[in-house]
Amino acid sequence: MRGEAASFGVDLVLLLGGFGVLSAIGIRPGGLLSALGMAGLAYLAGSAVVPLALTLLLVVGIPFTLETFLVVVLLCVAVGIWRGWGSFTWRWDIGANRQGPWRSWPVDTWVIAAFVAAIAAFAVVGLLNALVEPMVSGDGWTIWARKAQILTEHDSLWSGFFHNPVYAFSHLDYPLQIPIFEAIHSRAAGAFEAPALLSHLWLLLVAFIWAMAYVAHALGRLRPVVWAPILLLVATAPGVWQQANGAVDLPMAMFACVGALAAAIWLRDDDFRVLALGAIMLAAAANTKNEGTAAAIAALVALGLMVLVRKLDWRAFTIAGGFVIVFGIVPWRLWLSHEHIKGDVRTGEVLHPSYLIHQFDRVWPTLKAIGGQLSEQGQWSYLVPLAAVFVLAALVSGLGRRIAVFYLVAFLLTLASFIFVYWVSTYELSWYLETSVSRTVTVLVLFCAAALVHLSGVFLASLGKPLVGSRSLDVDKASRSRSSDP
Amino acid sequence: MLLASQVAGALAAALIVFALARGLGVQRRQATAGIAVVSIVLAAVLSLPGLQNTIKTTLDQRRANAVLSPQERLLLPGVYAEVNDGFVSWVIGKLQPGETFELVLGEGLTPDEVSNKSQWILFRLPTSGVMPPVQPDWVVLYEVPVSQYRDASRYEDVQVFQPGFAIARPAVAG
Numbered sequence: 001m002r003g004e005a006a007s008f009g010v011d012l013v014l015l016l017g018g019f020g021v022l023s024a025i026g027i028r029p030g031g032l033l034s035a036l037g038m039a040g041l042a043y044l045a046g047s048a049v050v051p052l053a054l055t056l057l058l059v060v061g062i063p064f065t066l067e068t069f070l071v072v073v074l075l076c077v078a079v080g081i082w083r084g085w086g087s088f089t090w091r092w093d094i095g096a097n098r099q100g101p102w103r104s105w106p107v108d109t110w111v112i113a114a115f116v117a118a119i120a121a122f123a124v125v126g127l128l129n130a131l132v133e134p135m136v137s138g139d140g141w142t143i144w145a146r147k148a149q150i151l152t153e154h155d156s157l158w159s160g161f162f163h164n165p166v167y168a169f170s171h172l173d174y175p176l177q178i179p180i181f182e183a184i185h186s187r188a189a190g191a192f193e194a195p196a197l198l199s200h201l202w203l204l205l206v207a208f209i210w211a212m213a214y215v216a217h218a219l220g221r222l223r224p225v226v227w228a229p230i231l232l233l234v235a236t237a238p239g240v241w242q243q244a245n246g247a248v249d250l251p252m253a254m255f256a257c258v259g260a261l262a263a264a265i266w267l268r269d270d271d272f273r274v275l276a277l278g279a280i281m282l283a284a285a286a287n288t289k290n291e292g293t294a295a296a297i298a299a300l301v302a303l304g305l306m307v308l309v310r311k312l313d314w315r316a317f318t319i320a321g322g323f324v325i326v327f328g329i330v331p332w333r334l335w336l337s338h339e340h341i342k343g344d345v346r347t348g349e350v351l352h353p354s355y356l357i358h359q360f361d362r363v364w365p366t367l368k369a370i371g372g373q374l375s376e377q378g379q380w381s382y383l384v385p386l387a388a389v390f391v392l393a394a395l396v397s398g399l400g401r402r403i404a405v406f407y408l409v410a411f412l413l414t415l416a417s418f419i420f421v422y423w424v425s426t427y428e429l430s431w432y433l434e435t436s437v438s439r440t441v442t443v444l445v446l447f448c449a450a451a452l453v454h455l456s457g458v459f460l461a462s463l464g465k466p467l468v469g470s471r472s473l474d475v476d477k478a479s480r481s482r483s484s485d486p
Numbered sequence: 487m488l489l490a491s492q493v494a495g496a497l498a499a500a501l502i503v504f505a506l507a508r509g510l511g512v513q514r515r516q517a518t519a520g521i522a523v524v525s526i527v528l529a530a531v532l533s534l535p536g537l538q539n540t541i542k543t544t545l546d547q548r549r550a551n552a553v554l555s556p557q558e559r560l561l562l563p564g565v566y567a568e569v570n571d572g573f574v575s576w577v578i579g580k581l582q583p584g585e586t587f588e589l590v591l592g593e594g595l596t597p598d599e600v601s602n603k604s605q606w607i608l609f610r611l612p613t614s615g616v617m618p619p620v621q622p623d624w625v626v627l628y629e630v631p632v633s634q635y636r637d638a639s640r641y642e643d644v645q646v647f648q649p650g651f652a653i654a655r656p657a658v659a660g
Binding site for chain 1: 490495496533540544547548558559562563
């Protein structure tokens, strides 16, 4: 019981660290209510940045201990306090339109209240189950929790594991974002127990929905009447919530989704702090799974393309992209290369034309399997077709065309990278597809969810607005407030 | 194909909304924006039963999981892999801290069985004990023929849990 309480203490520490990170990049609460609104994003940011920093420290040989973890969090908090000093006040920062009696609340406030009640019920029921749930997901215990176990019992990247051919089935090249997240909790609990990790992974899912709401509302200025039903649809899609089972496709997709939404908001608003948030989340996605690396690179390429075509702030993009590559991808890849640890796909060997032609008959079955999985609406609650409608409508009408192109390119490049992996892999194809497609498509679905939240908000915002010359109806930048008060 | 037809259906619905809005004299871009209203209503309609189903399913799962003891919860993947956990627990008690071992599974098992069982057994046994197949302190013999561990040229100090399940020290060469 004490161990369990200590492991939930780690969640509070990650939350504090996340507030520090957000404050450091300029996303700061003005008072208690906006701090509460930001809490999901703060927990997600803490769970992104702290394992990223600990990965870097592990790679350079600094021991992984609870003390190191606390030092990293304290640094985040210190930088946050230094950068945000004076911006926070200990009072309920309720907007003027919400100070009256509840009968006079505007529709948006009611929608937020209903959303909070629904997500709170979802969170509590899910947590009650996670507290007693066994970890039966094969990947959950044999790949991710096993690495967490190693990192709980060893302070370094122990060669007895990472160089041990007996453990090859654990995919020794997979990155350490979630194993580190899990190992911090196990260390605080005083013992490693795989099922105990599920409640923290559940909290990560709840934080993701909460974070998406905050990013859409406070940073994207999208109306709750748009994002609330869509995010509820995302949370309750069986393909999403049933994956909080120890496999990390969902956490990776969650980081990538928030990263994509933040990056797309930057495309419209040119607000660097939102781009910085996007970079942090994409770096975490890249450090979670190899597919996350592909998704993060796809999002960066899509963003770079838009920067190039629209002549946006090239310097800001370079800094953000550099952060993702330097902190999210390079440290772990360098360590793997230095230690001669190989992955499933050996790029140098598979890029021969003869090999690609020989394997080409794997492409169509892969495409069919991915398409089949994306059409499982019992799993994904119509998020993909709805997003397709919005992207097409945006491309045709010019409403939010820039962000529609970004989401579309990120989606297609990620899809192409997945097809490539199935194409060149040496695994038996039907087994490989059967055991992985239902999980790997999660990031594609969540890219669709981000597009849906964003574009529907943009569409709704244009209703009742006068047409402005021949320009697209993108919401006028100048009319946007930079305040992050929800 | 199914996905394409679903997307086509959604697009057709969006076109109908657009055409209706235009028919009512709404400007083109605002008619496009009207698609958002319909989609949001659709999302809301779908999400409420979704929430109800999720909560009901999760509560059912909790009821089913709550009857498991902490130990049963911990060992459930091994039950699915049909691992002899009595033997694995017995081996854990035999291994001294820091001792290394090699896991050997019987050749009568299918490749899937070998994969599933060995992954779970290695998850249960102390991680610090596993070594690449060089000279370990112990060999853990799982579901092997009895004759295998009776071979004195290969093993010594054999300790048997039950027929086919034993640990032994590798015989010193020469």
